[in-house]
Amino acid sequence: IAGITQAPTSQILAAGRRMTLRCTQDMRHNAMYWYRQDLGLGLRLIHYSNTAGTTGKGEVPDGYSVSRANTDDFPLTLASAVPSQTSVYFCATGTGDTGELFFGEGSRLTVL
């Protein structure tokens, strides 16, 4: 693993299904984030975690949940997917110094 790995890369999902997007880092960064990116809008923060064992809500948390059992993993779960959750999802980690973020390659999710 080099940096941040997201899985799956893309997924088509029926509405109402449960889905977990995986994010794993090997950079040993404390802070991790989940963003969604939609055309014409800036990146919007869904949930974040400043350190293992803690999580917080971002700008658009409804319909999503996260956990942070350890430093490396930060999965994002959609309990019951809806079409408005069709988006590209980016996981990111931060150094806490300048605040530079390192992004995973993204997960493109389509909910039908």
Add this chain to the structure above:
Amino acid sequence: GQNIDQPTEMTATEGAIVQINCTYQTSGFNGLFWYQQHAGEAPTFLSYNVLDGLEEKGRFSSFLSRSKGYSYLLLKELQMKDSASYLCAVRDSNYQLIWGAGTKLIIKP
């Protein structure tokens, strides 16, 4: 509310210079970031400004005026590979990043 404004799209010629502006209104200020994002890829960090003035890094420079709520990214000697979206983001008083929608830069030969 918090707001980041940047042009939706700009076009420039290979070898030329282009300036991408960003204006912001946020609850507090703890730094401004510029990221580059090629189509279908993840954003990558370009620059960070927390004090007024110009930060130069190779062909790219970033300027900040906190009193005006204004920044720009200056790209010199444009290359075709600079075709990408450029994202402006401000870290607010809660140390959360507020993102602009991005400026799509099209480079023509």
